[in-house]
Amino acid sequence: MLETFLQALLEVLRWNASSFMLIGVVVGFWVGLLPGIGGATTLALMLPFVYRMAPVQAFAFLLGMHSVVSTTGEITSILFGIPGEATTVATILDGHAMAKKGQAGRALGASLTSSLIGAIVGAAALALAIPIVRPLVLMFGSPEFFMLSIVGIAFIASLSGRGPRGMVRGFLTGCLGLLLAAVGQDPQVGVQRYTLQQLYLWNGLDLVPVLVGFFAIPEIIDLAVRGTAIAADAPLGRLSQVRDGVIDAFRHIWLVIRCSLIGTYIGIIPGVGGGVAQWIAYAHAVQSAKTPAERDGFGKGDVRGVLGPGAAVNSKEGGALIPTIAFGVPGSSAMAILLGGFFVVGLVPGPDMLTKHLDVTMSMVWTIVVANIITVVASFVFLNRLARLTNIRGALLIPFLALLTFLGAYTSNNSLNDIIVALVFGGLGYLMVRYRWPRAPLVLGLVLGEVAERYLWISVARYGSAWLARPIVVLLILLVIGVIGSSLRQQGTLPKRQGAVGAT
């Protein structure tokens, strides 16, 4: 197996495969930077090109492209507060706050380094998981998926503000997020919920316009109101800042690795979706705060808030490949399209990929690693220039940012309604920032609400109430209690009993 592993590296580095990968990386680089147009869509558009390629080349091209999208998406999130990808929203909270403090270089350095570490951990997990992947994936059924989404929702506790008032606000916005997740036809009997007689809402709220509006528009308004550059009066970024960011990543190396593992694991579970990993990782980073003062620093530019999501978002791809390869069941929407690529190049995902076609599987591991190394090194070359964008006068940037924001929202359905959704959530986001309501719980509720509902329904329909007694479900229930407990303990000032009432 080790031999195949090394041979696969040589295979990926052969000129024809590596040149396809370079093309992929260049495409992915831009797709990541531009808001709205996402990795999955681009994969779909590129799929027709692989009909005549050999498997290793095809995956070098497709995966090379896809695995760098999140890495560069974070650059946009940090610099402008506009999510470059739907998967890089959590980075905005602290990354953009750092940019406003004149630390864009440091945030970028930290984000790129953690992205690289995350990608390597994810790829390593893919390689190591190969012998045990089948039992690993089959262990989790619908009841376990439901409980995992509840674990995710429980993290709302640590994404809320401090004190009873902060907690209540966090839970209220979380509930709003869950309600918003209910918009559209319900997945079981097809009843239309909150669709306001609009065909556009049949399939639910599209995440991209919601997130782009919710995060980018408040930043643009803020920039206009302040009338300064993004980094206000902070001194011009220096080269040493980027180095500081890299050092930060290694200073918090265990946090980065833990978040990478979280990302990998969420990636493995089909149907939970890529948008979730970043928020769980962010919440986990918040939990690492040791004092209430440290806790308050999150959202105002703590580098750990950049490191956590950065690592998780990139490690998740390696994880998502695991069920795709071993079962032909995609771990994310991008993987669903990659699955099409398998058939096009004449491969059938399934047990064969772990034996007969092990070389192709291994080449995927290497593609993820090599593509990320290339991207991160290339980004470092431009980093200081990019960081200087935060010193440009706001009035010059605003038209450009507004254009990017609305184009980004519009690309999701090519519908004017996308713009309306972005504007509505932009207004809501602005009010929430202005009156200090936390935005993260709403997003967590929105991305997890559908998963939770779907799998609760299936669990009850299939097992009645017996699902509650499944061993992993019991473990996860304990984990939920642990997550809420530790958030409450961290709140410090909050009396425990009152918090527990809020949590139910």
Place this chain on the structure above:
Amino acid sequence: MRAFVVAVALCLVASPFFTGPVAGQQPLFAGKTVTIIVGYNPGGGYDLVARLIARYLPKYLPGNPAVVVQNMPGANSIIAANHVYTVAKPDGLTIGAFNRNLILGQLVKAPGIRFDMTKFAWVGSPASETTVLTIRNDLPYRAATDLLKADPAVIVGATGPGASTYDFPLLLKALAKFNLRIISGYPSSADIMLAVERKEVDGRAGSYSSTKPFIDRGLVRSIVRGRASVPDIAQLPMDEDLVPDARSKAVMRLRSSPEIIGRPFVAPPGTPEEYIRAYWDAFTKVAQDKEFLVDADKAGFEINYVRGDQALQISRDVLGAAPDIVKVFTQFFSFN
């Protein structure tokens, strides 16, 4: 130098006037762009078929136009169909690729539909879609009739109403009295297969092409198929053969009619006949192109071109079903 620039500019400005009179003798599509509007996001089956067709169509349309694919997702392609019906110009340069079940949606009067499927100018359907019910290989049931007395009930995973994963087993359960338990709500067919693998459910109905890899590796075996078929599974019993009465047969046939025109392509009502005939001709040739067939096979499509006039006839037959049949059908089917 300056004179040269002016001369070039003049030529550019004047060029439309020079090409004007010649256009009459030019092939129908020369210098034009055909847009295929797909009712789904990039990446799904409808999108893949459209993109594959878009690659081969220019070769066979007179004048070799550029063909581009535009995605207009939402409401299971009702939005795109409304657009092509009411907004798009009938100039022969726009065609739509929609959900095959729109015709059933129109039959049961789903909300939001502003088109009449029989008034579109039909290009036809390049591929059909075979539905097959498969169950896990380790179950003792081999023939379709074994499922009548299955004990306990065979659990079938489904995505939701309006999809073949749900409607096909539902009719088998209700009309053919199969002992099935349908658990719906899975996000996609692939997720159901994973549930089959971990024994959360026992089987799945769905398109044969997407199930084939799992049949080949011995996870599931096929039991019953719908009316549309491919040679591989032609020997399987058809759902209509398993019900005794004519009404049940008609209801099942109604469900499977759209699968024969599995990937419908239509143009706006009023599109000139000459364009439609050019499309019929081009689609016929694409469906015989050797390279196209290789690519389509890789992507798992059952290429079987049903020409526009025949597709329209099938649609008319569906909408002309007897009221009592439609009444029964409406009890089981909801367009989603």
